[in-house]
Amino acid sequence: MSGHSGAFDGHLFEDRHGLCDRARTRAQSADIWQRLEAGEEFVITRNGKPFALLLHTEPEALEKQLRAIRLSRMGDQVRAIQASAAASGASQLTEEEIQAEIDEVRRERR
Numbered sequence: 001m002s003g004h005s006g007a008f009d010g011h012l013f014e015d016r017h018g019l020c021d022r023a024r025t026r027a028q029s030a031d032i033w034q035r036l037e038a039g040e041e042f043v044i045t046r047n048g049k050p051f052a053l054l055l056h057t058e059p060e061a062l063e064k065q066l067r068a069i070r071l072s073r074m075g076d077q078v079r080a081i082q083a084s085a086a087a088s089g090a091s092q093l094t095e096e097e098i099q100a101e102i103d104e105v106r107r108e109r110r
Contacts, residue, residue: 036054036055036056037056038056039056040056041053041054041055042054042055
């Protein structure tokens with residue numbers, strides 16, 4: 001995913017210096033599509049916070065790119081779970097302690 005990115009929040013930040021208001025963004029939609037085809041990426045924001053990505057793809061590359069994004073998200077989730085386990089001490093549990101916890105939860109469910 002190359003090119004530089006802009007942000008869109010009712011405004012299109014063409015780069016870190018310039019911006020277009022919502023009306024100009026609509027009027028310049030053809031320019032945005034051309035810039036996407038040229039490799040630029042846009043961050044769509046909601047209330048000033050990143051919400052979505054707008055980037056160019058080719059039909060034959062779509063599944064591969066979606067897979068890469070999903071793998072990246074999964075990696076982020078795994079790292080978050082690992083950090084949480086490390087912070088709580090759960091990452092230091094032995095297999096026997098883990099099994100004891102599982103057995104206790106199963107007993108409580110009965």
